[in-house]
Amino acid sequence: MDLNYSPEELSFRDEVRGWLNANLPDNLRRKVAEYQELTREDLLGWHRILARKGWVAPSWPKEWGGTGWNVVQRYIFEEECGYAGTPPLIPFGLSMCAPVLLKFGTEAQKKRFLPRIYNGEDFWCQGYSEPGSGSDLASLKTKAQRQGDHYVVNGQKIWTTLAHYADWIFCLVRTDSGTSKRQEGISFLLFDMKTPGITVRPLVLMDGGHEVNEVFFDDVKVPVENLVFEEGKGWTVAKYLLGHERMNTGRIGASKRELAKLKEFAAKQVANGRPLIDDVRFRDKLSRVEIELTALEITNLRFLDQMRRTGQPPGADVSMLKIKGTEIQQALSELMMQAVGPLAQPFKPANGGDGFDFFTAAIAPRYCNMRKTTIYAGSNEIQRNIISKMTLGL
Amino acid sequence: MNFDYNEEQQLLADSIRRFIAKDYDFETRKKIVASAEGASADVWRTFAEMGLLGIPFASAHGGFGGGAIDLMSVMEAIGEGLVVEPFLCTVGLAGQLVARGGSEAQRNALLPAIVEGRLKMAFAHTENGARYDLAHVAATARPAGKVWLLDGEKRVVLGAPLADKLVVSARTSGKTADAKGISLFLVDRAAAGVSLRPYATLDEMRAADVVLKGVEVGADALLGKEGEAGPLIEEAVDFATALMCAEAVGAMKHANDATLEYLKTRKQFGVPIGTFQALQHRMVDMVIAAEQARSMACLACAKVDGEKDARERARLVSAAKVKIADACRQVSQESIQLHGGMGMTEELKVSHSFRRLTMIAQQFGDAEHHLARFAALDRG
Numbered sequence: 001m002d003l004n005y006s007p008e009e010l011s012f013r014d015e016v017r018g019w020l021n022a023n024l025p026d027n028l029r030r031k032v033a034e035y036q037e038l039t040r041e042d043l044l045g046w047h048r049i050l051a052r053k054g055w056v057a058p059s060w061p062k063e064w065g066g067t068g069w070n071v072v073q074r075y076i077f078e079e080e081c082g083y084a085g086t087p088p089l090i091p092f093g094l095s096m097c098a099p100v101l102l103k104f105g106t107e108a109q110k111k112r113f114l115p116r117i118y119n120g121e122d123f124w125c126q127g128y129s130e131p132g133s134g135s136d137l138a139s140l141k142t143k144a145q146r147q148g149d150h151y152v153v154n155g156q157k158i159w160t161t162l163a164h165y166a167d168w169i170f171c172l173v174r175t176d177s178g179t180s181k182r183q184e185g186i187s188f189l190l191f192d193m194k195t196p197g198i199t200v201r202p203l204v205l206m207d208g209g210h211e212v213n214e215v216f217f218d219d220v221k222v223p224v225e226n227l228v229f230e231e232g233k234g235w236t237v238a239k240y241l242l243g244h245e246r247m248n249t250g251r252i253g254a255s256k257r258e259l260a261k262l263k264e265f266a267a268k269q270v271a272n273g274r275p276l277i278d279d280v281r282f283r284d285k286l287s288r289v290e291i292e293l294t295a296l297e298i299t300n301l302r303f304l305d306q307m308r309r310t311g312q313p314p315g316a317d318v319s320m321l322k323i324k325g326t327e328i329q330q331a332l333s334e335l336m337m338q339a340v341g342p343l344a345q346p347f348k349p350a351n352g353g354d355g356f357d358f359f360t361a362a363i364a365p366r367y368c369n370m371r372k373t374t375i376y377a378g379s380n381e382i383q384r385n386i387i388s389k390m391t392l393g394l
Numbered sequence: 395m396n397f398d399y400n401e402e403q404q405l406l407a408d409s410i411r412r413f414i415a416k417d418y419d420f421e422t423r424k425k426i427v428a429s430a431e432g433a434s435a436d437v438w439r440t441f442a443e444m445g446l447l448g449i450p451f452a453s454a455h456g457g458f459g460g461g462a463i464d465l466m467s468v469m470e471a472i473g474e475g476l477v478v479e480p481f482l483c484t485v486g487l488a489g490q491l492v493a494r495g496g497s498e499a500q501r502n503a504l505l506p507a508i509v510e511g512r513l514k515m516a517f518a519h520t521e522n523g524a525r526y527d528l529a530h531v532a533a534t535a536r537p538a539g540k541v542w543l544l545d546g547e548k549r550v551v552l553g554a555p556l557a558d559k560l561v562v563s564a565r566t567s568g569k570t571a572d573a574k575g576i577s578l579f580l581v582d583r584a585a586a587g588v589s590l591r592p593y594a595t596l597d598e599m600r601a602a603d604v605v606l607k608g609v610e611v612g613a614d615a616l617l618g619k620e621g622e623a624g625p626l627i628e629e630a631v632d633f634a635t636a637l638m639c640a641e642a643v644g645a646m647k648h649a650n651d652a653t654l655e656y657l658k659t660r661k662q663f664g665v666p667i668g669t670f671q672a673l674q675h676r677m678v679d680m681v682i683a684a685e686q687a688r689s690m691a692c693l694a695c696a697k698v699d700g701e702k703d704a705r706e707r708a709r710l711v712s713a714a715k716v717k718i719a720d721a722c723r724q725v726s727q728e729s730i731q732l733h734g735g736m737g738m739t740e741e742l743k744v745s746h747s748f749r750r751l752t753m754i755a756q757q758f759g760d761a762e763h764h765l766a767r768f769a770a771l772d773r774g
Contacts, residue, residue: 392681
């Protein structure tokens with residue numbers, strides 16, 4: 001047993017770290033560190049920098065631009081990005097639509113979409129959740145009726161992240177409402193967001209941010225060639241994607257960066273005449289989060305090592321990383337909130353003018369925003385159901 | 395990076411698991427616990443034959459030259475089987491003080507005897523009022539001509555009633571809680587002036603309060619340098635703590651396995667109680683706690699073996715102990731709750747893993763003690 005990275009892995013990490021330091025633009029680094037909203041151009045700008053380097057889609061097959069890295073190298077890369085504080089790579093195209101196309105798509109679909117995803121020419125979003133179908137996704141109702149060489153889509157999606165930036169959407173739609181099992185009769189469709197009949201309405205969250213949307217479909221005509229895999233087999237596609245979740249679900253690197261920031265911040269706050277970080281009640285909470293994060297990092301490495309040795313996909317282990325990782329992210333945002341104290345109250349600058357402390361003012365909205373982490377991507381309760389069923393056999 | 399046991403470690407793990415399954419099942423354990431000695435001479439002999447007693451000692455003394463990582467699988471099996479033999483206090487603690495601090499003569503005299511199963515040892519250290527402060531030593535050792543005279547009272551000396559020899563900490567200079575001025579001495583348990591008040595611990599092991607009254611030992615009984623035992627004690631206790639973390643992982647495995655099995659078989663309202671989501675989610679949280687605890691046990695064992703920076707080693711062992719203590723409480727308490735009334739009874743092994751896990755949570759320092767140590771050693 002050896003918990004340390006090998007010399008090769010360490011030099012790979014140093015290479016990635018050095019390159020990120022040299023190539024992450026200062027304005028993006030600052031925006032991420034200060035929790036500012038990232039524009040479409042910010043996100044695509046970083047995507048294209050990585051694409052030019054050849055690092056934007058490490059897990060893809062080499063012929064389509066993958067790097068050929070093993071699972072450990074991919075993990076190191078993702079965690080280094082989190083630690084450096086790069087803008088996120090939006091997963092909908094790179095790590096959701098693309099793996100589906102690689103597994104189930106036709107040659108024509110691959111050729112049409114993959115290079116554009118790689119180069120950041122198309123911004124993708126994901127049409128899964130509906131107002132009545134959250135955790136119970138298979139109950140979805142958005143209808144796609146075949147009419148000649150088109151499907152005609154009617155219905156509504158919700159929580160559609162960055163739909164207002166998107167050029168394309170991949171959707172789960174119901175193509176047959178008469179099946180005995182409701183998982184059958186669902187299909188996986190790709191459509192252009194400029195198609196007539198699509199309306200995107202913002203859902204502004206409690207932090208004032210615009211990330212998610214409602215998307216309405218009113219007689220949207222989608223060419224049949226945009227169907228992925230077989231009609232009625234969309235659930236198979238969706239399930240494949242679930243098993244394809246990435247191993248950086250725990251977001252260790254980003255949490256390490258935030259922990260360091262929190263320590264630095266808490267050392268500067270004065271409570272009862274001394275640095276807040278030396279206050280025992282505060283310090284104990286901080287230490288417990290740090291210990292939980294240390295444990296999660298080792299757990300994550302153990303799972304990676306197991307994957308590397310067995311070649312098996314991670315399965316329900318990812319659920320564990322998601323539960324602990326999001327609990328830690330929330331705990332960090334809560335401690336940051338505690339650290340900022342009464343200064344949590346300023347929210348929106350009147351004019352965004354000189355001297356306004358954007359970082360401090362972003363802490364409370366950040367705390368609000370982070371509540372989403374235990375809800376999205378399969379709520380933590382759903383993750384527990386998955387572990388209960390898959391790992392424990394209950 | 396590699397979390398697998400190597401071939402030798404795997405073989406050891408398999409052989410001790412087989413031994414426990416066959417010769418140390420719950421019924422056998424009950425008999426051992428109920429015996430006058432509270433431990434089994436046969437089992438100890440077997441441990442020696444299997445080579446378990448020599449794992450963390452140098453080959454020059456008949457050992458394997460291994461470390462905590464090599465002992466992990468053994469400690470896990472000991473934890474899962476709730477083994478009550480004085481393995482940790484002899485091999486993991488008192489023996490480590492000898493191996494790390496002893497002169498060549500002392501090591502030659504004692505370590506082969508430990509490895510061969512002829513010698514059991516215990517570390518007589520904790521005193522009234524010390525809680526978890528390792529520097530709190532009021533017992534004294536005074537030079538008197540060519541000998542030392544030891545006086546003092548030690549509390550809860552684990553394994554003392556079974557030990558042939560004790561390592562006794564005593565102050566040769568300074569005040570009670572001073573970091574400096576502590577020395578270690580080798581003392582025969584049967585020496586004149588040593589008296590024991592033995593008892594069983596909550597987790598069914600044997601311990602004693604030890605009173606030393608004018609105990610005379612020779613100059614050759616001094617272990618390590620006079621007055622400078624502090625760092626040695628800390629190093630050995632960190633080593634033992636790391637091993638105990640691995641033991642906790644095994645005990646938690648038993649608690650979780652037993653509880654999961656119970657959820658699948660116990661029926662109420664016409665269905666297995668494991669079909670209820672309220673119980674499923676609690677079971678999942680127990681499993682997650684045990685996985686996180688296992689990760690920290692790996693980290694602690696790796697650090698006591700390979701970390702050259704004593705401060706970093708101490709900090710991460712404390713981190714591990716915080717996680718282990720929290721997980722021990724959660725898993726043990728929930729394992730009883732999910733078993734319902736049956737979990738309360740002495741008949742079920744799960745009530746015994748509860749007792750061991752409860753003790754582990756506090757042994758060598760509880761979560762609060764180690765949180766404070768962890769924070770104090772932070773470099774930012």
